[in-house]
Amino acid sequence: MSRSLSALCAVVLLAVMLPVEAQQVPRYGLGRAPTPQEIAAWDIDVRPDGHGLKAGKGTVAQGQKIYDAQCASCHGTFGESNRYMPIAGGVRKDDLATGRASMLLQSDGLRTLGTKLNYATTLWDYIFRAMPWANPQSLSVDETYAVTAYVLHLNEIVPADYELNEKTLLSVQMPNRNGFTTAHGLARVQGKPDVQGTLCMKDCVKEVKVASELPEFARNQNGNLAQQKRPLGPMRGIDTARYEAGKDGKPGPAVAAAAAPAAVEAKADPKVMLTRNACMACHGMTNKIVGPGFNEIASKYQGRADAHAYLLQKIKEGGQGVWGAAPMPPQPALKDSDASEIARWIVGGAK
Amino acid sequence: MKGVSAARVIAAPEDHLPEALLRLQRRNFLLSGVAASALVASAGAAAQTTSATLVPPWTRSLGAPVVTTGYGMPSKHEANVQRRQSPGLTPQPQASISFTPLQNLFGIITPSGVHFERHHSGMPEVDPQQHRLMIHGLVKRPLMLTMDDVMRFPSVSRIHFIECGANGGMEWANVAVPTVQYTHGMIACSEFTGVLLSTLLDEAGFDRAKGKFVLAEGADGSALTRTIPMEFALADVMVVYGQNGEMLRPENGYPLRLLVPGVQGVSSVKWLRRLEVGDKPWNTREESLHYIDLLPDGMHRQYSGVQEVKSVITMPSGGQRLVGKGYYEITGLAWSGRGQVKRVDVSVDGGRNWQTARLQEPVLTKALSRFRLDWNWDGAPALLQSRAVDETGHVQPNIHQLRAVRGVRSIYHNNAVQTWRVQPDGEVWNVQVA
Numbered sequence A: 001m002s003r004s005l006s007a008l009c010a011v012v013l014l015a016v017m018l019p020v021e022a023q024q025v026p027r028y029g030l031g032r033a034p035t036p037q038e039i040a041a042w043d044i045d046v047r048p049d050g051h052g053l054k055a056g057k058g059t060v061a062q063g064q065k066i067y068d069a070q071c072a073s074c075h076g077t078f079g080e081s082n083r084y085m086p087i088a089g090g091v092r093k094d095d096l097a098t099g100r101a102s103m104l105l106q107s108d109g110l111r112t113l114g115t116k117l118n119y120a121t122t123l124w125d126y127i128f129r130a131m132p133w134a135n136p137q138s139l140s141v142d143e144t145y146a147v148t149a150y151v152l153h154l155n156e157i158v159p160a161d162y163e164l165n166e167k168t169l170l171s172v173q174m175p176n177r178n179g180f181t182t183a184h185g186l187a188r189v190q191g192k193p194d195v196q197g198t199l200c201m202k203d204c205v206k207e208v209k210v211a212s213e214l215p216e217f218a219r220n221q222n223g224n225l226a227q228q229k230r231p232l233g234p235m236r237g238i239d240t241a242r243y244e245a246g247k248d249g250k251p252g253p254a255v256a257a258a259a260a261p262a263a264v265e266a267k268a269d270p271k272v273m274l275t276r277n278a279c280m281a282c283h284g285m286t287n288k289i290v291g292p293g294f295n296e297i298a299s300k301y302q303g304r305a306d307a308h309a310y311l312l313q314k315i316k317e318g319g320q321g322v323w324g325a326a327p328m329p330p331q332p333a334l335k336d337s338d339a340s341e342i343a344r345w346i347v348g349g350a351k
Numbered sequence B: 001m002k003g004v005s006a007a008r009v010i011a012a013p014e015d016h017l018p019e020a021l022l023r024l025q026r027r028n029f030l031l032s033g034v035a036a037s038a039l040v041a042s043a044g045a046a047a048q049t050t051s052a053t054l055v056p057p058w059t060r061s062l063g064a065p066v067v068t069t070g071y072g073m074p075s076k077h078e079a080n081v082q083r084r085q086s087p088g089l090t091p092q093p094q095a096s097i098s099f100t101p102l103q104n105l106f107g108i109i110t111p112s113g114v115h116f117e118r119h120h121s122g123m124p125e126v127d128p129q130q131h132r133l134m135i136h137g138l139v140k141r142p143l144m145l146t147m148d149d150v151m152r153f154p155s156v157s158r159i160h161f162i163e164c165g166a167n168g169g170m171e172w173a174n175v176a177v178p179t180v181q182y183t184h185g186m187i188a189c190s191e192f193t194g195v196l197l198s199t200l201l202d203e204a205g206f207d208r209a210k211g212k213f214v215l216a217e218g219a220d221g222s223a224l225t226r227t228i229p230m231e232f233a234l235a236d237v238m239v240v241y242g243q244n245g246e247m248l249r250p251e252n253g254y255p256l257r258l259l260v261p262g263v264q265g266v267s268s269v270k271w272l273r274r275l276e277v278g279d280k281p282w283n284t285r286e287e288s289l290h291y292i293d294l295l296p297d298g299m300h301r302q303y304s305g306v307q308e309v310k311s312v313i314t315m316p317s318g319g320q321r322l323v324g325k326g327y328y329e330i331t332g333l334a335w336s337g338r339g340q341v342k343r344v345d346v347s348v349d350g351g352r353n354w355q356t357a358r359l360q361e362p363v364l365t366k367a368l369s370r371f372r373l374d375w376n377w378d379g380a381p382a383l384l385q386s387r388a389v390d391e392t393g394h395v396q397p398n399i400h401q402l403r404a405v406r407g408v409r410s411i412y413h414n415n416a417v418q419t420w421r422v423q424p425d426g427e428v429w430n431v432q433v434a
Helices: A003-024 A036-042 A060-070 A120-130 A141-154 A253-259 A270-276 A294-300 A307-317 A336-347 B019-031 B037-054 B147-152 B180-184 B197-204 B230-235 B399-406
Strands: A057-059 A163-165 A210-213 A235-237 B132-137 B143-146 B156-163 B187-196 B213-218 B225-229 B238-243 B257-259 B272-278 B310-315 B320-322 B326-335 B341-347 B369-377 B382-390 B419-422 B428-433
Touching: A036 B132, A057 A060, A057 A141, A060 A141, A120 A141, A141 A163, A270 A336, A294 A336, A307 A336, B132 B197, B143 B147, B143 B197, B147 B238, B156 B238, B180 B310, B187 B197, B187 B326, B197 B230, B197 B238, B197 B272, B213 B230, B225 B230, B310 B341, B310 B382, B320 B428, B326 B341, B326 B382, B341 B369, B382 B428
Parallel strands: B132 B272
Antiparallel strands: A057 A163, A210 B428, A235 B320, B132 B143, B156 B187, B187 B238, B213 B225, B213 B272, B238 B257, B310 B326, B326 B369, B341 B382, B382 B419, B419 B428
16 A cells, blocks of 8 residues: 555544544533532442441440430331341351351341341441431431441440441441352353253153142232232132131231222322321331320320320420330421321321 | 123123023024014014113213323223232331232233332332432543433333342242232333433443442432442443333332343332442442342352243133133243243143243343243143243253252242142142142
8 A cells, every 4th residue: 555545544534533533522412510519418328348438436325325216116126126127136156257147057047137237338328328217318427327336236246335437337347248149140141040940841750749839728818819810801810708717707907908909199198198108117007016006096195185286296206205115206207287187187086 | 790700701692692682582583484474563673672772881872082081091890900019028018019910911011000119218209300310430521410311312212021039039938929910920021211321321431441330329218229230231221211102100210210121120220310330339238138149058149130031821820710621822921131032831730741832022132021822721630830941041940940059048039930730620829849
């Protein structure tokens, strides 16, 4: 190739490439740069290596106060409640040294925060972003350090006089820190399966026996199956009401719940509000769960002149001691109008 | 409705013809061959009166106007087709699951209104005007995008399934629930529209050398976070606003969600507000306390994303009753998080012998596929199974093959062959075979 020809080629090439290059940075020019304040407000994630960790501190003792007021109602005084995954328990003495929760070797081993979690930073991250459950992102950085310290203490990972801060948090050794593996096919695009089926077409097994089936008493547990299949076409849902063992012939509460899918809509029905606002986590309609049943509250304040105002305040601000030691946390996220409606409903008999 | 009971179908025409027509038919039969001329007049009158009552009321009246419902709903006769919770599975409806009624669905697209739901802190009501997507971390140009911005980027539409990693999780050790809605209903398949994540990452100028992971975060009360490895992120991950021709439903992430095709649903973060490029995985709560697979040796598999090859017969299936002997079409769904389904085999004798089913086109990558097989039920007991094979040659295992490697405590990624027992009385029940 002559020198001039190759120079020409280069020019042509450059001309072809230029628009492409110009398109790339940035190609569409949409959006804007976030402000530092916007990033700071949203960028709350904390990684095990300390990336994202905020400076602050809190002690086990400080954490206990916050925990008792805002966390114990769901997680139990000692983090033992198994209504949700228990956040304490099951950690054994040797686990801290081995980094493997030996409890998990038992077929019925307790699966708790203590026996599962590998890094304490994740506990901090989750409390800060999503707890307390009905009032997320309401704890300050220091309060989050304190509650994290207390939960670690409940798991006997840090002593009672421990102060957690951005440095000590990174040094906490979790009891199950060595209990994780990423060496498996499910983590990769081209991962290889660990279990392969068998491609056999004829006489593949000698004898087929049924090893497990739904016992009769459980056949209506998900509601009447006749009401869960369209009554058209080649099959019908089986009428399973006959399996319901209730003496009065009425389906139990679980069955009723399945049969009538949650019609949780934003309408001014107090019972809908109770569900939407997670009140039912602690209060049953007619039974105590953590706090008193709504029927008990209604009967206690029946006839009291200031019942509505009193209950409204209790619902919004929480309280402790009227019904026992378990505190009711404040509900700042609950709309005033909803709280007022719920209070009115309780005064009216909670029916 | 006469003739249509929960468990019985009476063959036409008695099923739908009113008594008056049956009387007329009987009368005409009696009259045939008789010198009928004398009766013509009275018969004609009878025909006139009965023809008015033989024709159903909806044919003899004016129907409702257009826009009776501005957004149409299914027929009132379809009221049984509902998402449902499984009682006792979760203590709180805000941190819970509802299941897709697979037993009632046709084809491969899940109607948006019955797409399964999984919320961790309830369903937020997000104002699309105020919603923002932030892209930052190891990028040259951090971006703050409005919905208007996101919807201006070049878009793609693709059909993919979303399956919760815990789909089938209740049945690792034994049969636990009655119908396919509860055994397999944490799956749905939709046509999604949005922007490829790679387009957005390129726009932000992400660090190709150091940027190995993307953190996705939701705008709900749980501010749910998941780590997406860059090899997945650049392959086919989408930032999605459209589902089945309309905007996402609130319960499925309105106005914006991530879609990680083929990977367990929790990674397809709903109400997506933030993407951060980083050099290491985040080990978030949903990657270290939940969505981890416990093995017999006490180790947890972490970042277990891919939903492997799987299938299930939806008709006939558990909790259904066949209305009589004779012809049935066995039909169901097959899928793989690693690509296309290549083949589905069906057994009616508990896995002893197999026949290859027909696959309905289109067979798409990381999407539900519909399979069908003709079957003549002779009234004898039967054990129905399906077994899928995907384009990588992965054969769907049975529960014993899975347990041998993963035990029974794994919760997640149960892709075992499902067995439905057909009893002589036509009832179909969920069973596991030895």
